[in-house]
Amino acid sequence: MKQTFHITTFGCQMNEHDSETIAGMLSGLDYTPSASRNDADVIIINTCSVRENADHRFFGTLGQLKRIRKERPDLIVAVCGCMMQQQHVIDKLKSQYPWVDLIFGTHTIHRFPELLQNVRQERVKLVDVMEDSEEIVEGLPVRRNHPNKAYVNIMYGCNNFCTYCIVPYTRGRERSRDTEEILREVKELVKDGVKEITLLGQNVNSYRGTGRQGQRIEFADLITELDRIHGLSRIRFMTSHPKDLSDALILAYRNCPSLCPHIHLPVQSGSTSVLERMNRKYNREDYIALVERLRSVCPDIAITTDIIVGFPGETEEEFQDTLRLVEEIEFDSAFTFLYSIRKGTPAETFEDQVPEEIKHERFNRLVETVNRISAKKNATKVGCVEDVLVEGASKSNDRVYTGRTGGFKLVNFKGPEGSKGTVVSVRITDSNTFSLTGVVECDE
Numbered sequence: 224m225k226q227t228f229h230i231t232t233f234g235c236q237m238n239e240h241d242s243e244t245i246a247g248m249l250s251g252l253d254y255t256p257s258a259s260r261n262d263a264d265v266i267i268i269n270t271c272s273v274r275e276n277a278d279h280r281f282f283g284t285l286g287q288l289k290r291i292r293k294e295r296p297d298l299i300v301a302v303c304g305c306m307m308q309q310q311h312v313i314d315k316l317k318s319q320y321p322w323v324d325l326i327f328g329t330h331t332i333h334r335f336p337e338l339l340q341n342v343r344q345e346r347v348k349l350v351d352v353m354e355d356s357e358e359i360v361e362g363l364p365v366r367r368n369h370p371n372k373a374y375v376n377i378m379y380g381c382n383n384f385c386t387y388c389i390v391p392y393t394r395g396r397e398r399s400r401d402t403e404e405i406l407r408e409v410k411e412l413v414k415d416g417v418k419e420i421t422l423l424g425q426n427v428n429s430y431r432g433t434g435r436q437g438q439r440i441e442f443a444d445l446i447t448e449l450d451r452i453h454g455l456s457r458i459r460f461m462t463s464h465p466k467d468l469s470d471a472l473i474l475a476y477r478n479c480p481s482l483c484p485h486i487h488l489p490v491q492s493g494s495t496s497v498l499e500r501m502n503r504k505y506n507r508e509d510y511i512a513l514v515e516r517l518r519s520v521c522p523d524i525a526i527t528t529d530i531i532v533g534f535p536g537e538t539e540e541e542f543q544d545t546l547r548l549v550e551e552i553e554f555d556s557a558f559t560f561l562y563s564i565r566k567g568t569p570a571e572t573f574e575d576q577v578p579e580e581i582k583h584e585r586f587n588r589l590v591e592t593v594n595r596i597s598a599k600k601n602a603t604k605v606g607c608v609e610d611v612l613v614e615g616a617s618k619s620n621d622r623v624y625t626g627r628t629g630g631f632k633l634v635n636f637k638g639p640e641g642s643k644g645t646v647v648s649v650r651i652t653d654s655n656t657f658s659l660t661g662v663v664e665c666d667e
Contacts, residue, residue, distance in 0.1 A: 228254045229263035233281055234271025236461065237394075237423050238304055240365075240374035241332055242269045245303070247364030248336050256366075261291055263298075265339065270304035272312075272389045275563035281306060285320055292322040299342055301325035303332065307352055308393035311566060317350075328352035329394055333360040355395040361404050369614065371644040372419045373412045377405055377432075377445065381425035383464060385491075386502045386569040387534065387562065390425055397425075402432035402440045402448070410452055416644065419457035419612055420449070427460045428467035443471035450479035456646055457612065457629065461487045466504040468513055476521035484521050485555075485631040488513070489529035493548025494541035497534055500573070507548060514552055525555040525630030532589055533562040533582030535573035542585050549592050555600050555630065556657075557593045561586055594656050601632065601654035608664055609634065611649045613642045628659075638663040 228249045232242040245267060246256065257263040268284060271277040285302070292298050300323050306312045307328045316323050324342050327335060330353040338349055359379065367373055380395040381388075409420055422445075424430060432440035440448075442460075449458055458481050465488055475482055488510075492498050495506040517524050530545060549557070561582050564571050611626040611634050618625075624638045626647075635658060636649045642663075649661040 226254045226264040227257035227262065228265040228267065229257045229260040230267045230269060231260065231284060232269045233277045234269070234273060234304065236374055236421065237376070237425070238269050238271055239368070240376060240423060241304070241329070242267075243365045243367055243374065244332060244363050245269070245335060246366035249339075250366050251364050252336055252339070260288075265299045265301065266291075267301045267303065270302060270306035272305040272309060272393055272565065274560060275565075278306065285323070289320075289322055299324050299339070301327070301335075301339070301342075303327045303329075303335075305329060305389070305393035308354075309389075309567065313350060313352065324348055326350045326352065330356040330358075333363055357396075357398055359398060359400055361400075371417055371612065372421070372614075373417045374423050375405065375408060375412070375420050376400065376423045377427060377442075378424035378430050382429070383426060383466075383504075384502060384569075386500065386573070387531065387565065389565045389568055392567055394425060397429060399431050402434055402445060405432070405445065406448060406452070409449060409455065413452060413454045418455070418644070418646065419459065420455065422449075422458070422460040424460075424462070426462065426464040426467060428463050428469065428472065441469070441471070443469055443475050446472070446475045446479055446482055450475075450481045455481055458482045459485065459631070463488055465490070465510055465513055470516075473516050473520050476517065476524060483629045483631070484523055485525040485527070485629065486517065487527045487529075490548065490552075491529060491531050492534065492537075492541070493530075493545035494537070495544075497537055497541050497544075500536060500570075501531075501534060502569075507544065511548075511551065523630070525632065526552065527556045527558075527631070528552075528554050529558045529560065530589065530593075531560050531562050532586045533577040535562070535570055535577065536575040537562075537577055537585075542589075546589065546592055549589070549596065553596050553600060554593065555632070556597050559586060559589055559593060598654070598656040601656065601659055604632065604651045604659055605654055606651065608648050608650050609659075609661070610646050611636070611661075612646050613638070613644060615643050633658040634661055635659070636661040636663060 230242045232238050270281050288300055307326050331351045338351055378399040380397045381391045382397045384391050428442055430442040434440045490510055609628040613624050613626045617623040617635050623635050625635050634649055648664040650664050651659050651661040653660040
């Protein structure tokens with residue numbers, strides 16, 4: 224019988240895409256996916272180190288595997304991802320979780336098949352983690368989770384060193400993929416039926432590639448090149464650092480029809496003094512000016528963001544600056560986070576850590592404000608006709624389809640069978656805080 228695998232992924236889209244690559248390599252080794260972790264022959268946990276909650280979920284999941292491993296000694300347990308780039312995590316795994324067979328990092332994913340074979344044949348425990356790497360390995364297989372959508376890495380690493388963030392230490396310095404390799408990959412994806420791509424990088428705005436004639440290709444140039452690919456309906460990207468958002472990229476929203484009218488632009492705080500302590504390299508006024516320029520070029524652009532509550536030293540007045548910014552910008556939605564100490568970051572040593580009860584009280588106020596505005600923004604879509612890429616049947620009702628608008632709003636709607644993977648026109652009939660409801664417009 225074929226060997227089976229199960230992957231559990233924590234974290235961002237970069238981790239999701241890494242898991243797709245791991246699944247692709249396992250498929251190449253003739254493994255098949257298992258719907259249940261309990262039944263798999265190989266279990267992989269892909270970790271995230273950005274938030275404390277992800278840490279807790281990882282160790283909780285790993286603890287559950289002790290019993291399964293005891294019942295099935297031949298089971299192989301592998302862990303990878305950003306947490307594995309931290310030595311204190313590796314030390315903890317070695318001392319407290321002896322049922323882990325393989326540890327590999329963000330820079331050694333391409334070696335996973337060889338490592339797995341060694342573990343299986345030799346029954347040894349392996350750790351393969353590199354502190355940093357400038358190497359970009361092209362052509363790795365991918366088993367996509369969605370047939371009509373795909374993630375495409377355009378760069379790796381981060382040079383920004385925000386004081387709260389561990390990513391530069393786990394993903395390494397910025398390095399951009401060759402432009403021609405990206406274009407080749409996207410053309411192959413389109414041939415395979417992909418209609419929407421999401422370009423990934425810790426900061427896609429700082430992409431620096433090389434063109435056919437050796438010229439420097441910046442992110443806006445890459446968008447322009449991708450926009451010319453016949454059959455590609457939608458281009459998205461994340462994440463975008465405000466300090467590097469160029470005028471050329473803003474103009475691409477006007478000039479590139481396949482670039483979706485949506486940008487995820489993390490603000491993190493509405494207080495200039497907090498932004499300075501975060502080492503974000505822009506201030507409140509800079510961010511507002513960027514939003515104004517985006518909306519002047521693309522009035523209907525959907526703007527989403529990330530916001531951290533309770534950064535060290537945050538006062539009530541600084542938090543009020545964040546609330547006022549949210550009210551002024553009117554984000555379509557926001558990912559909101561309680562600040563958590565990340566070992567190895569500068570903010571770990573900052574004084575004036577905000578008490579947990581204050582963080583939670585502020586968090587609740589922020590979420591109420593964000594959700595109220597999201598509901599208001601969604602209500603403006605009622606009566607409009609939106610192009611929706613159909614992702615499949617709704618989880619709650621197989622007679623209702625679900626998909627996303629160009630502005631990344633989730634729509635549930637009744638439509639004809641067999642529409643998965645197509646772009647349909649949907650008239651919006653109702654809305655709530657987190658989604659829209661509609662019906663497919665029939666041709667006259």
